[in-house]
Amino acid sequence: MDLSGVSIVGLRAFREVAEKGTVTAAAVALGYTQSAVSRQLAGLERAAGTALLERHHDGVRLTAAGRVVLRSAAAALDLLDAAARELADRPASAGPVRLGWYPSAGAILVPRALAALRRGHPAIAVTTREGSSTALVRALRAGTIDLAILASAPPFRPPDSESPPLKRRTLAERGLCVAVPAGDPLAAGDAVHVTELRGRAWIAGPKSAGENPMGVWPGLDERPRIAHTARDWLAKLHLVAAGAGITTVPASLAPLAPPGVRVLPVRGGPDERRRIILAWLRTPLPPAAARVAEAIEAAVAEPA
Incomplete structure (x- = not known):
């Protein structure tokens, strides 16, 4: 396996496909054609010397090798993004932080946490997206969000069975x-x-x-x-x-x-019963993400 010649575009395309679950959805998100994304994936698999994705009628799933490459790709892209922020003279404590949340969390919890962050940490730039808990777990694995507010139902199993396990904190039940x-x-x-x-x-x-x-x-x-x-x-x-x-x-x-x-x-x-869970993959959490996590926890604890 020799990934030294893999392009950043190829890594981003692979990460997007891993998160979205289909080449079509990844192409739409990236603004590319499906054939362009497919070419990037083919080049990455040639460099890896093995299949990274299993193709099914309803989308794609990562192979064991694909999960290994995804972890490395997400880490590499995070480092590049951090370098870009440093070159732009943006301190780590200023963000950005990418937050995902399950649908009903946007009614009270997320706005309350964002309002508190604007008051106490105005330099942190939070971007958010809504999604099902399943989609948000994929996004955490792909490295396209930093934190996810998930809903969990009995028997309260882990969000997925991948390795390493996601870090989780139960906020309320x-x-x-x-x-x-x-x-x-x-x-x-x-x-x-x-x-x-x-x-x-x-x-x-x-x-x-x-x-x-x-x-x-x-x-x-x-x-x-x-x-x-x-x-x-x-x-x-x-x-x-x-x-x-x-x-x-x-x-x-x-x-x-x-x-x-x-x-x-x-x-x-x-x-x-339903649990509200905060999940993340990267440890330790960067300072800005840690502040966002604290704001979410405080927002859950506030009376309705």
Whole structure:
């Protein structure tokens, strides 16, 4: 294996494909054609002397050799980016920090943390992106984000089985509730029994590969009838207010429910808890990323 002649463009293309899971999505993100990305991948595999990716009908997966090359590629690209910041006279404490977050974290948690950072550490430049926990874990492995706020459901397994393990910190554990129209019979009590959820129309997020649709009660003992699909949590809640269906919602988002919506716990089934987890790969965390992690932890601890 001789990677000495590999181009930076090739490393970036490989990292993007590893994160996005498809050549098409990587090409769109990079602004290249699919053939250009494929050529970069082919050159990298020739230099490595082995296959780095397994091609499947639904995308690509890293081989064992690919995971080794990805770790080195991410480290090399991080060093180049750090050198660029140093040449631009930007201190390490000034960032940038790339933060990923699962959808509902953007309603309260992320804005609260960013506001605190602007007050206490205005030199830190934070860029953020929303994504499913699965996509954010891939981004951490690819080195395209520094920190990720993930959601975890029972039995609370590690985010993935890759090596080295991601570093994790549990920030909170909270209950999952359902949001129902205020005029619905379900809203008459202080809780909803799980059997009352049968046959209801659900408002759910787009289904990701390997994940259940967000917005449907996990313990439902029937195939859900999804009436509306929406990625945005506020849109889901307004659809509930309009009587279009019901949806699940973290207990922490109850204060954001618009008029006409009741957020209630569910009884009679397994206790559906959700953990908020902060994850990262690089250790020790650079100073700016460490400040962002502290701000996130403080934001979670604040009362709703």
